[in-house]
Amino acid sequence: DGGITQSPKYLFRKEGQNVTLSCEQNLNHDAMYWYRQDPGQGLRLIYYSQIVNDFQKGDIAEGYSVSREKKESFPLTVTSAQKNPTAFYLCASSGLAHTGELFFGEGSRLTVL
């Protein structure tokens, strides 16, 4: 079945540690996105990529990094520079350019202890 797989689903990390969230899709989509969701707030865009080996910062990129070496994969690293990393992280993809119809993974819930 085609879809987007995020891992891990739950992750605990100590302050000062970097952590990488995995996002893999087999939908053959060109565009991939990372969002952060906090209680009572709308989704906020961290990074997005329209094509392999290219990505752009979203509204809240500070303290995060990404790579897009393969079409299928768009991992997100939450670095120790991110001041408030505890959140629900959502990866999404879209098969059409300039569209708002996104397909989401199940999400990764990161808690910093």
Next chain:
Amino acid sequence: GQNIDQPTEMTATEGAIVQINCTYQTSGFNGLFWYQQHAGEAPTFLSYNVLDGLEEKGRFSSFLSRSKGYSYLLLKELQMKDSASYLCAPLDSNYQLIWGAGTKLIIKP
């Protein structure tokens, strides 16, 4: 600036109809999208409007008025499984979705 306004929470009865309103201000506009998100899960796409008017999709319909910066999602014949948050998200001039905080819909038997 960009702003999305939708009610925080609504309650409705199983079998009834509910309308969830959304007003928006964005830098440019390329359509308005509605998503459903069950608690602890990812959002799933419901519908979108690019032109003014009503789009019907089974029990769900969405309406858009671009001149008023207004949209609504209409849910008919409510079922318990419709208990979820509904996210309004216009697509701005850069083709990026601007997300509202969502309306939590509670369905009572």
